[in-house]
Amino acid sequence: MARKTKAGNGQAGRSSATRERLLDAAERLFAQRGLDAVSVRDITRAAGASLGAITYHFGAMRKLVVAVFDRRMAPLTRQRLEALSAVEKAAGTGPLPLEAVLEAMFRPAVMEAMTGERAGVVFGKLMARSMMDPNPNLEKYIHSQVEPVIRRFDAALLRAVPELTPEDVFWRMHLLVGGLHQSLLMMDRKPPAGLPRLRLDAETYVRRFVAFATAMFRARLPKA
Amino acid sequence: MARKTKAGNGQAGRSSATRERLLDAAERLFAQRGLDAVSVRDITRAAGASLGAITYHFGAMRKLVVAVFDRRMAPLTRQRLEALSAVEKAAGTGPLPLEAVLEAMFRPAVMEAMTGERAGVVFGKLMARSMMDPNPNLEKYIHSQVEPVIRRFDAALLRAVPELTPEDVFWRMHLLVGGLHQSLLMMDRKPPAGLPRLRLDAETYVRRFVAFATAMFRARLPKA
DNA sequence: GTCTATAACTAGATAGAC
DNA sequence: GTCTATCTAGTTATAGAC
Numbered sequence A, B: 001m002a003r004k005t006k007a008g009n010g011q012a013g014r015s016s017a018t019r020e021r022l023l024d025a026a027e028r029l030f031a032q033r034g035l036d037a038v039s040v041r042d043i044t045r046a047a048g049a050s051l052g053a054i055t056y057h058f059g060a061m062r063k064l065v066v067a068v069f070d071r072r073m074a075p076l077t078r079q080r081l082e083a084l085s086a087v088e089k090a091a092g093t094g095p096l097p098l099e100a101v102l103e104a105m106f107r108p109a110v111m112e113a114m115t116g117e118r119a120g121v122v123f124g125k126l127m128a129r130s131m132m133d134p135n136p137n138l139e140k141y142i143h144s145q146v147e148p149v150i151r152r153f154d155a156a157l158l159r160a161v162p163e164l165t166p167e168d169v170f171w172r173m174h175l176l177v178g179g180l181h182q183s184l185l186m187m188d189r190k191p192p193a194g195l196p197r198l199r200l201d202a203e204t205y206v207r208r209f210v211a212f213a214t215a216m217f218r219a220r221l222p223k224a
Numbered sequence C: 001g002t003c004t005a006t007a008a009c010t011a012g013a014t015a016g017a018c
Numbered sequence D: 001g002t003c004t005a006t007c008t009a010g011t012t013a014t015a016g017a018c
Helices: A017-033 A040-047 A053-058 A061-091 A098-115 A122-130 A136-160 A166-186 A202-218 B017-033 B040-047 B053-058 B063-092 B097-113 B123-132 B137-158 B165-189 B202-218
Strands: none
Touching: A017 A040, A017 A053, A017 A061, A017 A202, A017 B063, A053 A061, A061 A098, A061 A122, A061 B123, A061 B165, A098 A122, A098 A136, A098 A166, A098 A202, A122 A166, A166 A202, A166 B165, A166 B202, A202 B165, A202 B202, B017 B040, B017 B053, B017 B063, B017 B137, B040 B053, B053 B063, B063 B097, B063 B123, B063 B137, B097 B123, B097 B137, B097 B165, B097 B202, B123 B165, B137 B165, B165 B202
16 A cells, blocks of 8 residues: 655555564554553553654654554455445346445454454454544544545445435445444443343344344435 | 532532633533543633643543533433433333334434534534543443443333343444444534535434434344 | 642654664 | 664643732
């Protein structure tokens, strides 16, 4: 994704053992404590690197934050768009199946959050917390990733449920995205006294979520 | 809510013009920038008070954060529980109407966020951002407010939709809460290029949200 | 009750040794 | 490429004047 052959700061575009350890440590700490509660010192200490390592490899702390997200979001965006393309191709010129479109949107995210190779629900918590983060650098990056996804999925959903308006589709999608993040974050907390922890495997999670999402998209607006 | 007649710090339990200005300024800044991006200096400057004012009135910065939330959440919790009691009373021993239970849950929050006397969507943004905040003091307070609400509404929803399990009800509720916050936060952002801003009045917002929530609660689980 | 001045601490960034 | 030491500027909390 990044080029930055020489320009300015952030000299290291390529891989490096230290660089990877910094990303891993930062991701884990961000998910645990939230972005603002983690310092350069926390990360370098956890990664077994020196204090200057972040500036050397990323140019600045805020660029490391974006790098942490890019490592996960870029593949997620690609998977979502590919899955949607597959659904569109299978449908040909016929009607788009709503449930399949919603599954293309949400399956990659749930899988990444729950079965990702590194850290279990780390990325889920990270995403849940960060979507609402007011950090302008991060917000700009996330927007750049989310925008094409929203654009293409909104169009597909409009095709799948033609009686809805674009604004309505946009709104319902955001409800679902917020619900996904909240539920991913909740999976990691202990439920309130007496209620057993909801322990769903990723596949069941996806299927339930898609079922709920489909029901919500099929709901008629109340009469004005 | 608070007593603290004399003990330790946080001397001022009663009202004070400065104290109220501090709460107002803090709430606005928290909603705009997020909790961690606001300092004691920012708040006191915006409130036209001195640097020591927060320590004097609240004992510490983190206690002011809780006070900001308490001023909004305590009435919200009360309204929700009262609305639910009214629904239960109207139903008598008969079945509870699902839609009315969900409305008791979500109408007070939407109204507070969208028509609150002070600041428009300020509280909505604040809640959306803070529900996921890892700050332990705040999390503990929010939990103390949310716990009785979740407990009573889960019981009511189980009565309204007896075929669901408690875990399932709990999960669907959290999906909806997350969706509410995401959509409240989104109302304040400009939509992505070309799409007109969704400008709903509070009443329409409530009715649409409740319609979606009802549809989601009536959705059957996919076959295992 | 409210202010100013300051203490004690931590933040991110950088210079320079190796 | 990685380290240590240091710089500047920010933080909260507190002491004491008024």
